[in-house]
Amino acid sequence: MKSQPIIQLQGLTKTYDLGEIQVHALRGVNLDxxxxxxxxxxxxxxxxxxxxxxxxxxxxxxxSGRYWLGGDDVSTLEDDALSIIRGQRLGFIFQSYNLIxxxxxxxxxxxxxxxxxxxxxxxxxECVKFAELVGLGDRLDHRPKQLSGGQQQRxxxxxxxxxxPLMILADEPTGNLDSQTGREVLEVLDRLNAAGKTIVLVTxxxxxxxxxxxxxxxxxxxxxxxxxxxKTISTAATxxxxxxxxx
Amino acid sequence: MKPLIPIALVRIVQLGVKxxxxxxxxxxxxxxxxxxxxxxxxxxxxxGEGASHEAQEAIKKLGSSNVIIRSVKRTADNSSSxxxxxxxVAEYGLTYRDAARLQATxxxxxxxxxxxxxxxxxxxxxxxxxxxxxxxxxxxxxxxxVDLLAGRFLTETDERYQNNIxxxxxxxxxxxxxxQNPLEQEVKxxxxxxxxxxxxxxxxxxxxxxxxxxxxxxxxxxxxYIPLSAARNRFGEVIFRRSAGSFEAEKVELHQxxxxxxxxxxxxxxxxxxxxxxxxxxxxxxxxLVVPLELLRQAERTKRIFNVVLGSIAAISLLVGGxxxxxxxLATVTERTREIGIRxxxxxxxxxxxxxxxxxxxVLSVGGGxxxxxxxxITPLLVEQVAGMKTIITWWSVVxxxxxxxxxxxxxxxxPARRAADLDPxxxxxxx
Numbered sequence: 001m002k003s004q005p006i007i008q009l010q011g012l013t014k015t016y017d018l019g020e021i022q023v024h025a026l027r028g029v030n031l032d033x034x035x036x037x038x039x040x041x042x043x044x045x046x047x048x049x050x051x052x053x054x055x056x057x058x059x060x061x062x063x064s065g066r067y068w069l070g071g072d073d074v075s076t077l078e079d080d081a082l083s084i085i086r087g088q089r090l091g092f093i094f095q096s097y098n099l100i101x102x103x104x105x106x107x108x109x110x111x112x113x114x115x116x117x118x119x120x121x122x123x124x125x126e127c128v129k130f131a132e133l134v135g136l137g138d139r140l141d142h143r144p145k146q147l148s149g150g151q152q153q154r155x156x157x158x159x160x161x162x163x164x165p166l167m168i169l170a171d172e173p174t175g176n177l178d179s180q181t182g183r184e185v186l187e188v189l190d191r192l193n194a195a196g197k198t199i200v201l202v203t204x205x206x207x208x209x210x211x212x213x214x215x216x217x218x219x220x221x222x223x224x225x226x227x228x229x230x231k232t233i234s235t236a237a238t239x240x241x242x243x244x245x246x247x
Numbered sequence: 248m249k250p251l252i253p254i255a256l257v258r259i260v261q262l263g264v265k266x267x268x269x270x271x272x273x274x275x276x277x278x279x280x281x282x283x284x285x286x287x288x289x290x291x292x293x294x295g296e297g298a299s300h301e302a303q304e305a306i307k308k309l310g311s312s313n314v315i316i317r318s319v320k321r322t323a324d325n326s327s328s329x330x331x332x333x334x335x336v337a338e339y340g341l342t343y344r345d346a347a348r349l350q351a352t353x354x355x356x357x358x359x360x361x362x363x364x365x366x367x368x369x370x371x372x373x374x375x376x377x378x379x380x381x382x383x384x385x386x387x388x389x390x391x392x393v394d395l396l397a398g399r400f401l402t403e404t405d406e407r408y409q410n411n412i413x414x415x416x417x418x419x420x421x422x423x424x425x426x427q428n429p430l431e432q433e434v435k436x437x438x439x440x441x442x443x444x445x446x447x448x449x450x451x452x453x454x455x456x457x458x459x460x461x462x463x464x465x466x467x468x469x470x471x472y473i474p475l476s477a478a479r480n481r482f483g484e485v486i487f488r489r490s491a492g493s494f495e496a497e498k499v500e501l502h503q504x505x506x507x508x509x510x511x512x513x514x515x516x517x518x519x520x521x522x523x524x525x526x527x528x529x530x531x532x533x534x535x536l537v538v539p540l541e542l543l544r545q546a547e548r549t550k551r552i553f554n555v556v557l558g559s560i561a562a563i564s565l566l567v568g569g570x571x572x573x574x575x576x577l578a579t580v581t582e583r584t585r586e587i588g589i590r591x592x593x594x595x596x597x598x599x600x601x602x603x604x605x606x607x608x609x610v611l612s613v614g615g616g617x618x619x620x621x622x623x624x625i626t627p628l629l630v631e632q633v634a635g636m637k638t639i640i641t642w643w644s645v646v647x648x649x650x651x652x653x654x655x656x657x658x659x660x661x662x663p664a665r666r667a668a669d670l671d672p673x674x675x676x677x678x679x
Contacts, residue, residue: 057592059673079596079597080598086594092593098592098676100590102265102269112593112594115590115594116594120258163594
């Protein structure tokens, strides 16, 4: 029996109403993502990739269609409810790290827990554990400005893990990094996935995409192709391609 | 796990302080508006309160259950008296019969204290000192608030026998009798010798009495009190005055009558009666009525208006301070759009963002308020030292000023905080 996918998208559309013209960013996306998979979403700009990411990240609501995240339909939730979902079920990694400048490493890692009402003192050990996991156990008191780009991105990864999310959404995580540090960051993601974390990665880079078990390509608001990555397929036990949305 | 609200709030305040410390200069400048606002509220009210307190004390000293009637020389009187019998003597003022009539007819009167006041020099051995000679009754200290320092005051016996004795004020004693005991010494006033029997001190030396004409306003620290009967007999009722080539004489029986009533309530009913009585027996209005109770009420009304004016000025400065804060917070929100986006993505609700920015504004305004209170408490003390003005810091002015500063934080923080919370997280994240 197949396990219940943690993400199910059904006939997802998104239309931006710009007054005179309507922009159809998504025209009906169907996509299932199982727990523990490592999915890369690719596509040219204007393909609906960013819109899809925003909806997956519960930052935006679809115009129509359904989005089940961890068994709950989140496509029609109110703003506050979406905030709670983001805080509890999702981890974000951004291209430009997006750390908060006035906070230290450990405080930055703590932010998602702060909004769940947990005081830093209560969960200090947890936050430190994740800092150590990404190799920054000796920089707990540093501010983002005192760290290199790679280190900052690793703080962001630690932060995305701290709330034990169902899925980590990474938006071009290596876009601002040189290839060496980019590779290091990707290796961290590989290890996390190997440890069972579900990762959805949005990228332009083919090389980055090759690390994923499954590559979904977007085009004109549809899923253009959805293929398992041959190189990694043998290790991707739980990844399962889903038929792309019909043209 | 249920979040502990106080701890969460402490964290939010810590976060706010941390964010504000990131731009120390900016935060300090922003607070200045509130600091000056709060400071000016407290300082202005303290100075106003001090000034009106002094005025009220002076009035209270006159006694709220007293009515004071003074003889007044009208400038027009000279010409009118010239029409009839030509005389050098200006005759005006209250008479002994007035005193008797008032005492007999006005209900509620407890005592009537007549005063005769003359300006003269008092001499002891070779020292001469200008002074006020006050002919009065033994009741004087009780009604006018005079402390007896040594010896005794005038008595009924002195009054009856027109004794040539006197009580003098401390400052006069000091200038006349340097290093000697003034008691039982004889001083010369005009052509008569008076024996000093007591040393007194007037409470509140600034009080002014009607002086016969031009010499009005001199500090009346140098007083000689003699029995009224003695004053009448030794000095007569006509007072001559020579000044720079001119010569003046006036006939005044009594310079002042102090009516003491049973209680302040009977004052109010008595005042119209007194006026009617005096009007009947005085063709010209050569007297004035001073009702301390009315003056006190007036002073209180004035003070209230004064406070409203000061309060409005201070409120405007707080308003300006608040607008300054709002301006900076709006700039801060724009500057930190990205941070807002991050926090929203990581699970912050709109409410959390509102709280965060509101707390920052409140920290600014309350911090400014606290500094303002400190400066506002020090300023009146400095004013008291430097300008010699009396100031009174009322606890309510501190509370009100501080309260308003906190309120300013809430009111002017709400809009920027709302703007921050209403940002679209996606847009905010994209913001550079």
